[in-house]
Amino acid sequence: MSTVLIMRRIVSDQRVVLTTLTVGLFIYFGLKNSAFFSTDFVIYPLLRDGAVLTVIGLAQLCALSVGHLNLAVGRMAAVAALASGAAYQYWHLSLIPGLLIGLCVGGALGFVAGLIIVKSQVNAFIVTLAMDFALLGFVTFVYVTFTGATAAFITKPKGMEFWRNTSLHQYCIGGVCGPKVFPMMLVPAIVALILVGFLYAKTRLGRELLSTGSNLRAAKLSGIPVDYRVIMAHTFSGLLAALAGVMLAFTNGSFTASIGSQFMLPSFLGPVLGGTLLVGGSVQVLGTFIGTMLTLVIRQGLSVQGIGLETLNIALGLVLLTALSLGQIQKMFTTIRMRGQT
Amino acid sequence: MSTELRVEKVSKSFPGVNALNEVNLTLKGGSVHALLGENGAGKSTLIKIITGVYRADSGSLKTNGEEKFFESPVEATHAGIAVVHQERNLIPEFSIEENITLHNPPTRLGIVDQSERTRMAKEALQTLGFEIDLQERVKNLSVAQMQLVEIAKALVTHAKIILLDEPTASITNAETVKLFKVIKNLKDSGSAILFVSHKLEEVYEICDTVTVLRDGESILQSQPLENYKQSEVVDAMVGRHLTDRKVELREVNRNVMPVLELVDVQTALGHEKISFSLYPGEILGMYGLVGAGRSELARSVLGLHKITSGEVKLNGQVVHIKTLRDALHIHHIGYVTENRKEEGLFLTFPVRKNISITVLSRILQKLGIISFQKEDAISSKYVERLGIKVVDNNQLAGTLSGGNQQKVSVAKWLAAETNILIIDEPTVGVDVRTKASFHELIIELANTGLSIILISSDLPEMITIADRILVMRDYELVDNIHNIKDYPTISRAVMTAIHPV
Numbered sequence A: 001m002s003t004v005l006i007m008r009r010i011v012s013d014q015r016v017v018l019t020t021l022t023v024g025l026f027i028y029f030g031l032k033n034s035a036f037f038s039t040d041f042v043i044y045p046l047l048r049d050g051a052v053l054t055v056i057g058l059a060q061l062c063a064l065s066v067g068h069l070n071l072a073v074g075r076m077a078a079v080a081a082l083a084s085g086a087a088y089q090y091w092h093l094s095l096i097p098g099l100l101i102g103l104c105v106g107g108a109l110g111f112v113a114g115l116i117i118v119k120s121q122v123n124a125f126i127v128t129l130a131m132d133f134a135l136l137g138f139v140t141f142v143y144v145t146f147t148g149a150t151a152a153f154i155t156k157p158k159g160m161e162f163w164r165n166t167s168l169h170q171y172c173i174g175g176v177c178g179p180k181v182f183p184m185m186l187v188p189a190i191v192a193l194i195l196v197g198f199l200y201a202k203t204r205l206g207r208e209l210l211s212t213g214s215n216l217r218a219a220k221l222s223g224i225p226v227d228y229r230v231i232m233a234h235t236f237s238g239l240l241a242a243l244a245g246v247m248l249a250f251t252n253g254s255f256t257a258s259i260g261s262q263f264m265l266p267s268f269l270g271p272v273l274g275g276t277l278l279v280g281g282s283v284q285v286l287g288t289f290i291g292t293m294l295t296l297v298i299r300q301g302l303s304v305q306g307i308g309l310e311t312l313n314i315a316l317g318l319v320l321l322t323a324l325s326l327g328q329i330q331k332m333f334t335t336i337r338m339r340g341q342t
Numbered sequence B: 001m002s003t004e005l006r007v008e009k010v011s012k013s014f015p016g017v018n019a020l021n022e023v024n025l026t027l028k029g030g031s032v033h034a035l036l037g038e039n040g041a042g043k044s045t046l047i048k049i050i051t052g053v054y055r056a057d058s059g060s061l062k063t064n065g066e067e068k069f070f071e072s073p074v075e076a077t078h079a080g081i082a083v084v085h086q087e088r089n090l091i092p093e094f095s096i097e098e099n100i101t102l103h104n105p106p107t108r109l110g111i112v113d114q115s116e117r118t119r120m121a122k123e124a125l126q127t128l129g130f131e132i133d134l135q136e137r138v139k140n141l142s143v144a145q146m147q148l149v150e151i152a153k154a155l156v157t158h159a160k161i162i163l164l165d166e167p168t169a170s171i172t173n174a175e176t177v178k179l180f181k182v183i184k185n186l187k188d189s190g191s192a193i194l195f196v197s198h199k200l201e202e203v204y205e206i207c208d209t210v211t212v213l214r215d216g217e218s219i220l221q222s223q224p225l226e227n228y229k230q231s232e233v234v235d236a237m238v239g240r241h242l243t244d245r246k247v248e249l250r251e252v253n254r255n256v257m258p259v260l261e262l263v264d265v266q267t268a269l270g271h272e273k274i275s276f277s278l279y280p281g282e283i284l285g286m287y288g289l290v291g292a293g294r295s296e297l298a299r300s301v302l303g304l305h306k307i308t309s310g311e312v313k314l315n316g317q318v319v320h321i322k323t324l325r326d327a328l329h330i331h332h333i334g335y336v337t338e339n340r341k342e343e344g345l346f347l348t349f350p351v352r353k354n355i356s357i358t359v360l361s362r363i364l365q366k367l368g369i370i371s372f373q374k375e376d377a378i379s380s381k382y383v384e385r386l387g388i389k390v391v392d393n394n395q396l397a398g399t400l401s402g403g404n405q406q407k408v409s410v411a412k413w414l415a416a417e418t419n420i421l422i423i424d425e426p427t428v429g430v431d432v433r434t435k436a437s438f439h440e441l442i443i444e445l446a447n448t449g450l451s452i453i454l455i456s457s458d459l460p461e462m463i464t465i466a467d468r469i470l471v472m473r474d475y476e477l478v479d480n481i482h483n484i485k486d487y488p489t490i491s492r493a494v495m496t497a498i499h500p501v
C-alpha cells in the first residue's frame, strides 16, 4: 500500500476526524475561557460523565449491532440501580455483590426484551418503547412505596466514595503517580470498552451478532442461530445499561428514580457519531467513546461560555447535525445505495 | 433524426480500481449492441454512468445529438432511456403492477388510475408471455419472476433507448426466447438496445454489433458482430487464448446406500410424489422452467417449508429437518441460495468475512477467538480459485461487481466442507472463464466424495457437469435422464420432458 493510500485511509477514518474535532474544540473553548482548562471543575467531571455515557452508548451499540434499537436503556439502568440501591440499603451488601445484583437485573431485563421481540416478531422499537413505559411506572412505584418522602436509597456501600471522587492520582508505581484528571469511574468504562471491543472485533460470537445485523436472511441461511443472537444482543444491552445506571448512581451519591432519564439521546449520539450504523452490521466501539466525549465537550464548552440552557441545546443540536451530516449520513447513504443496487 | 447514443472517452475510478478507462460506445436505433467482458470489466459501471447513477470522472455522453451527462436516473428516464439493472430494484412490499408502473403511474385528476395501471402492466407482461396475478406482492416472487417484472418495468415506458444489464441471467431458455421476440420487435420499430450477457450463444442470436471491455478498456469498439467468431470474442475478453476443456464422463457407484433419498414426498407448496436418490460423489442436476418448483423443493428438504407426507432419508435413516441450522450442523447439508443479494451476502462485510462465515467453527482459537490468519488463508484460497476480482480481501462485498458477488456467495459454501451441497443457480452472471474453473472445482469436490444437487437454468452447464438430470414440471418430477454429456441428445431429451407432445 502506498503512503498516499495510507494517508487517505487515515484521513477518511471517522475516528481520526472525530478525535481531531474533539481535541480542537476543547482547545478552542479553553483559549476563549481559560476556566475550561480547570482540572478539578471541568476536565475531571467531564471525563467522569463521559465514562457513564460511554457505557450507555455501548449498551445501545449492542442493540444496534443486530440492527435493533433499545429505547429502554434509560429505564433498564434505573431498575438496575434500584436493585443495587435496595441491596445496599436493606441487605447491607458490600459494593461488588450489590453491583452484581444490579447487573443481573439489567441483563434479565434485556433478555426478556429480546425474548419478546423474537417470540412475538414485533419490532424492537415497539417492544423496548413499551418496556420503557412499563418500567417507568414500576420504578416510581417502588421508590415511593419503599422510601417515602426521600424517594431515594441513600445507603452508601463502603468504597463508593473512592470510586466517585478519586482519580488515578491515588496509584503510584515507583514514585510515579497516575494523572489527577483521570477519574476512577473511567476504569469500569475502559473495561467495558475492552470487553465489547474484543467481542465484536475478535470473537465468533461478535461476528455472528454483526452478520445477523448485516443481513438477517443470509445469516439464517448460513446456519447462524439468529434468534439466540438477537436475544443475546439485547441481554448485553441490558447488562451494560445496568452498569451505566449503577455508575451514575455512584457519581450522584444516591439511588433515585431519575437515574437514566437523561440516557436515551446520549446512548445514540456516542455510537452513531462514532460510526456505528443504525441499520446494523457494523459497529465502532472506540468511536463510541470519542463520539461521547465530543458531545460532552461541546455541551460543557458552551455552558462555560455562559450560554443559556435553551441556546445551548440549540447549538448542541446544530453542531451534532453538522457532524452527522458530514460523516454518518454520507456513510449511511453509501450503504443504502450499495444495498439498493450494488 | 434516428435514435443514437454515443459515449466518448468515459473514465471512472473507484478506490483502488480504474473501473473504466476512456471507453467509447455507440448505440444506434434499429440495432442491438452487445456489451461484453469478464466479471468486473466495467459493464455495469458504464450503464450506471449512462443512466446518471454514477458520475463519470471524465468523457462525454451524447444522446440524440445533445451532449450532457444525466444528473440522476430520473433525468435519464425522462430523456427516453429505459434500463434493467443487473441487481433487482423492485419494492418488495408493492404489488407487481405497482412496481411495473412505478416510474410513471397513469393518473386521472391527480389520482392513480387503477384500471389503466392494470392494463399497462398486463400488456407489458403479456408481450413477455408471462402470466401471473398482478396483485401479488413482489416479495413472494422467485428470482426469475422478479427479473421478468423488472423487464416489464422497462418495457412499459416505451423508451427508444433500452439498456439491458444481464436480463437473461436468471431466466430459462423458454423465457429468453420470448424476451428475444420482444427485443426484435423493438429493434424493428427503431429502438436502440444495449444487451449485456455472459451467454455468448444468446449474444450471437440477437446482437448486431459488439463492444468488448477488459479491465475497463474497450478492446473492441462497436464492431459488427458477424466479423468475429465466438472464440475470438472470448479471447478479446480474456486477453489470451482460452482452450476448450473436454467434457468427461464420471463414474458414480450407485450400488451403495444413497446419501439422500426422498420417497413420495409431498410439500405444503404443492409438490407431489417426489422420489429420488442422491449417491455419494454424485452431481445430480435439476432442470425445469421458471416456476417448476425446483428451489422450493430444495428449501422444503432443508426445513424452510413444510413436508406434508413422504420420507426424507439421510444415509438410510428417516430424518425430520426442522431448521437450516440443523441441516448444516447436524446433517452437514449446505445450501447455496439463488438469491445472492437478499440471502447470500453480507454487503457491509469485507470479502474475507463473507467467505469465512460458514467455517468459523474450524478457524477458532481458544475462547472463541477467530484466527485471522486462518481466515485469511481460507478466503484467499477461494478468491484465487474462483478468480474473484478484488482490490484485497478486505474490500466490502457491496462494492464488488455482480458476477464477483455471486462468486463470493458460492465460495463460502464450497469452503464449508459439508457432505451434501445443494447449489441453486451458481453461475448466474459469472463470466466464461470463471464458469469453467467453477465447473472444474465442482467436479473436483464431487470426486472427493461430496454429493451435489445442482439446480441450474443453464442447460449447457447442466450437461457439462451433471451425472444425472432430473426434470421437473409443475412441482412434479417428470424425468430422470442419465447424462451422457452429448449436448444435442440430452438437450432434446430434456426439452421433450418439459414440453411433452
Ligand SMILES: Nc1ncnc2c1ncn2[C@@H]1O[C@H](COP(=O)(O)OP(=O)(O)OP(=O)(O)O)[C@@H](O)[C@H]1O
Residues within 6 Å of the ligand: A342, B014, B015, B017, B019, B037, B038, B039, B040, B041, B042, B043, B044, B045, B046, B086, B389, B398, B399, B400, B401, B402, B403, B404, B429, B431
Ligand atoms: N461502488 C463501488 N465501489 C468500489 N468499487 C466498485 C464499485 N462499483 C464497482 N466497483 C468496481 O469496479 C469494477 C467494475 O465493476 P462492474 O460492476 O462495472 O463490473 P461488470 O463488468 O458489470 O461485472 P459483472 O459481469 O460481474 O457484472 C469492479 O472491479 C468493481 O469491484
Ligand SMILES: [Mg+2]
Residues within 6 Å of the ligand: B043, B044, B045, B086, B165, B401, B402, B403
Ligand atoms: Mg455487472
